[in-house]
Amino acid sequence: MICALKSSLYRFVRTGLLAKFLIFSVIAGVLIVFRCSLEFLRIMPFQTPRYIDNEFVIEAVMSLLYVVPFTMAVFSTLFSGNEVSFRAVNNKIATGIPRSAIFLSDFIVTICSTLIMLCIQIGIIFAYAKNTGVKNGVRFNKQIIMITVCVALGCLAFAAFDEFIQFLCSNKIIALIILLATIPALSLGGESMAEKLNEPYRYSYVDEETGETFWKLNKSYIGGTPRKVLEFFSDGSLYSYQYIDSDDSRKDVITVSSGVFILSAAAGIATIKKKEFS
Amino acid sequence: MDNVLSIKDIRKDYGKFHVLKGVSLDIPRGAIFGLVGRNGAGKTTLMRIITGLAEPKSGTYSIGGILNTDRKILNNRRRMGSIIESPAVYRNLSAYDNIKLQYINLGMTSFDDIPELLELVDLQGTGKKKAGKFSLGMKQRLGIAVALCGKPDILVLDEPINGLDPQGIIQMREILLRINHERHTTILISSHILEELSKLATHYAFIEKGEILQTLSSVELMSKVRKASRLHVTSTELLCPVFDREGIEYKVEDDSLMDIFSDVTASKIVNLATSAGVEVISIADNNESLEGYFMNLVAKKDGIS
Numbered sequence: 272m273i274c275a276l277k278s279s280l281y282r283f284v285r286t287g288l289l290a291k292f293l294i295f296s297v298i299a300g301v302l303i304v305f306r307c308s309l310e311f312l313r314i315m316p317f318q319t320p321r322y323i324d325n326e327f328v329i330e331a332v333m334s335l336l337y338v339v340p341f342t343m344a345v346f347s348t349l350f351s352g353n354e355v356s357f358r359a360v361n362n363k364i365a366t367g368i369p370r371s372a373i374f375l376s377d378f379i380v381t382i383c384s385t386l387i388m389l390c391i392q393i394g395i396i397f398a399y400a401k402n403t404g405v406k407n408g409v410r411f412n413k414q415i416i417m418i419t420v421c422v423a424l425g426c427l428a429f430a431a432f433d434e435f436i437q438f439l440c441s442n443k444i445i446a447l448i449i450l451l452a453t454i455p456a457l458s459l460g461g462e463s464m465a466e467k468l469n470e471p472y473r474y475s476y477v478d479e480e481t482g483e484t485f486w487k488l489n490k491s492y493i494g495g496t497p498r499k500v501l502e503f504f505s506d507g508s509l510y511s512y513q514y515i516d517s518d519d520s521r522k523d524v525i526t527v528s529s530g531v532f533i534l535s536a537a538a539g540i541a542t543i544k545k546k547e548f549s
Numbered sequence: 550m551d552n553v554l555s556i557k558d559i560r561k562d563y564g565k566f567h568v569l570k571g572v573s574l575d576i577p578r579g580a581i582f583g584l585v586g587r588n589g590a591g592k593t594t595l596m597r598i599i600t601g602l603a604e605p606k607s608g609t610y611s612i613g614g615i616l617n618t619d620r621k622i623l624n625n626r627r628r629m630g631s632i633i634e635s636p637a638v639y640r641n642l643s644a645y646d647n648i649k650l651q652y653i654n655l656g657m658t659s660f661d662d663i664p665e666l667l668e669l670v671d672l673q674g675t676g677k678k679k680a681g682k683f684s685l686g687m688k689q690r691l692g693i694a695v696a697l698c699g700k701p702d703i704l705v706l707d708e709p710i711n712g713l714d715p716q717g718i719i720q721m722r723e724i725l726l727r728i729n730h731e732r733h734t735t736i737l738i739s740s741h742i743l744e745e746l747s748k749l750a751t752h753y754a755f756i757e758k759g760e761i762l763q764t765l766s767s768v769e770l771m772s773k774v775r776k777a778s779r780l781h782v783t784s785t786e787l788l789c790p791v792f793d794r795e796g797i798e799y800k801v802e803d804d805s806l807m808d809i810f811s812d813v814t815a816s817k818i819v820n821l822a823t824s825a826g827v828e829v830i831s832i833a834d835n836n837e838s839l840e841g842y843f844m845n846l847v848a849k850k851d852g853i854s
Contacts, residue, residue: 274653274655274656275654275655277653278650278653278654281646281649281650281653282639282642282650285642285646285650286639286641286642353639353640353641354639356635357637357638357640358633358635359637359638359639360637361600361602361631361633361637362651362654362695363654364600364601364602365600365601365602365626365630365631366626366627366651366654366655367601367622367623367624367625367626367631368623369623369652385791395724495687538751547597547602547604548597548602548603548604549597549602549633549634
């Protein structure tokens with residue numbers, strides 16, 4: 272395991288991926304702050320007021336849900352995807368390194384990279400939010416901390432899933448397409464679930480002749496166990512945004528993200544153990 | 550002679566297709582063992598199994614006396630280097646870094662041997678150039694260098710000269726012979742280019758449709774290949790009835806060329822040709838090639854089955 276980890280770290284540094292990754296993390300962090308500033312500080316000419324509060328921090332932190340998974344999809348392709356596509360993983364297997372150690376070493380590097388990126392970008396957001404020279408209403412309360420934890424866990428779950436897919440697919444381009452498609456799919460899925468849950472149980476209509484009001488059951492309403500399942504996944508979805516205000520929803524997000532993280536790691540190990548490399 | 554690698558009754562299926570049907574082989578230490586077979590015969594699958602990239606359906610193999618079912622096999626795999634199908638190198642790293650990475654994989658802490666290894670495969674001048682920008686020959690040689698990390702007892706090379714130009718093939722042959730002679734590394738090698746393989750191998754195994762047809766040493770092979778004389782005459786058509794009458798075994802190539810497999814003297818051939826009104830232009834040795842021997846083996850197997 273130590274050999275595999277040293278090997279992954281050496282490759283991370285020598286391919287220049289670490290340097291590029293750090294530079295990109297800083298630039299992306301600055302751009303997130305800049306984009307949110309346009310909206311909150313209204314720094315465009317002739318627009319006022321120049322004031323930020325917790326809304327700015329929440330908006331900026333939530334942006335990470337798109338930036339980090341996208342970046343990690345590309346990162347995992349360049350890191351683990353290359354290893355599988357170049358078939359260099361064969362050298363490790365033929366050397367006698369246990370297959371689970373091969374997966375875990377890449378997995379650890381990817382997860383650590385995700386954490387580094389999160390730290391850099393959250394650091395930039397928090398530092399800017401606290402030190403901007405405008406009227407400042409930012410207070411780092413429990414809500415912000417919990418949202419940040421949820422977003423960070425969600426990003427780590429994405430990174431774990433990225434690694435699993437890279438080892439599942441032998442072609443890194445196919446893996447990248449799957450990973451990039453997952454982000455909008457989950458985002459749209461979250462919206463779709465919320466829409467379905469918002470369907471009313473019944474709706475009223477007025478008879479135009481008599482002027483009487485009638486109630487009709489809504490066939491699109493989802494009830495019973497399916498509703499509970501859908502509610503769990505909707506609340507647990509990173510893209511539902513319900514956890515901004517709800518403690519229960521935050522717990523679901525943490526549960527789902529942790530579950531995806533653990534399942535992805537387990538599935539990755541199972542995949543590499545069974546996979547026949549060409 | 551002890552065996553560095555022993556394979557016992559290995560079977561492998563892909564769905565309903567039986568790729569390997571009970572392959573058994575012993576690779577003697579110090580040999581250059583040529584695995585000869587057509588596309589789809591099972592050569593690559595066998596090599597993938599012994600390098601740990603695939604699992605057999607049944608059967609066992611042992612590397613340095615340790616069975617694949619024993620957990621200690623992971624340690625013994627360090628004694629084996631391999632290239633399966635194409636060299637597995639990081640295209641975004643230099644030759645030096647690729648080798649160093651394999652040293653790290655092997656748990657080695659001293660990297661002093663790397664320049665020597667680069668020199669062995671003639672890649673000493675590549676500097677920081679990325680492997681992705683190497684020619685195919687250079688990539689193959691880098692693959693060999695990576696496989697040689699840790700001075701393995703056995704090298705498993707699947708089609709290492711595929712796609713190489715004539716100069717690259719000669720260079721690869723020289724490197725492999727050097728490795729075998731200087732480092733006493735056993736080499737298991739498969740190749741489609743049988744003529745090239747015959748310049749390297751000390752032992753052969755012929756594989757067809759997942760079965761080993763025959764294993765033999767190059768000395769045994771030389772004694773078994775059919776000796777032939779290539780006859781260049783003005784008309785093979787007129788000569789055939791004469792040879793048939795005399796019971797001489799032959800094969801007609803075209804109107805003017807034929808091979809004679811019987812032990813017949815040149816003067817007798819000339820006499821028989823003259824009697825048939827045919828002029829002999831030349832007679833030369835044309836012993837059966839490795840390719841011809843293999844094709845005969847396959848034809849016999851197909852005839853039986």
